[in-house]
Amino acid sequence: MRANVNRFEFVAIQDNCYDDFDLMAQDAREWDIHYQQTGAGTFFGRMTQVILNSLQLGRVRWSPGILDNGTAPPGNWVVALPVSAEGTLHVRGRPASVDQPLFVPAGEDIAFAATGRTDLIVAAIDTAEIERWMQVRRGIDGINRRDLLERCEVTGPDLAQPTLRLQHTLSVLMTHGHDASQDILNTAHSVVLDTVLEIMPSFEVIEPLHRRAKVAAAMRTLLKENIESAITIADICEKMAVRERTLYLACQEAFGKPPKRLLYEMRLNAVRRQLSQPSDLTSVTSEALRFGFLHLGRFAAEYCNQFGERPSETLARARGSSPHSKRLMSGPD
Incomplete structure (x- = not known):
């Protein structure tokens, strides 16, 4: 997979169930992984995997427990968000909370249990793509591996929305x-990258108030x-030459809401105008x-x-009215 891809395309897609953990591991495309079952009971696994030419997004389920070792696609960091876990989780020799993101650096053993x-x-994302985003959005050269692995403090309710966002995006792609249009692929790519960067720790310098107003x-x-367009926070930071935290504070101070919500509401207004x-x-x-609305519900x-x-209702009213009858109430003749 390559970073900085301008046109996104499907490479592969699969959604399979398994009663053999070795076969499940073998079917993980572009991954070199090996499973061992832990705990008693008949094994059941399910793997959903979407591979684009820019990143991978998937969902894996096991029962009972599993030991997972091996590596992700070459040059890719792995970010995993637990949807649920009945036992304990462990990654790279350390216990992990069920409500915390799991990170594995490119080329290193996943070592998950x-x-x-x-x-x-x-999600598996090209290291170069993450590094570009860290530079553009936060002014940080490269990935501080220690901060990313040891200081990520997103937990509980703060992680629920990113997890749901990736679930919905995967569902749309599946x-x-x-047959997904380029608009859908662009938006999906943006959602995945925005979501992953949201949960990474931030150590940014903030611009002064007068600068934030501009x-x-x-x-x-x-x-x-x-x-x-499927513009991302990274795109905005890059075009404006500002850091993410400055952008967030400027938007909050000027409009009372963060950039993503402002863009979301502006797009809702744009749809209403078209309808x-x-x-x-x-x-x-x-x-x-x-x-850019993938989840229609x-x-x-x-x-x-x-x-x-x-x-x-907006569309039906527009089609049933004349150009001169769109106001709720007309004035006297």
């Missing part, structure tokens, strides 16, 4: 498969100009996907919460 039924979301104004303009002025080909699904709920009506 689970003593009971376990369910993990797993649903669309090789950053906020420039960011709003940039977001408007890229409302349809309010539809063409013959306009549909809720096409407009949602156009503006969540999009519909957020849209309804934002505007007080379902997106289908």
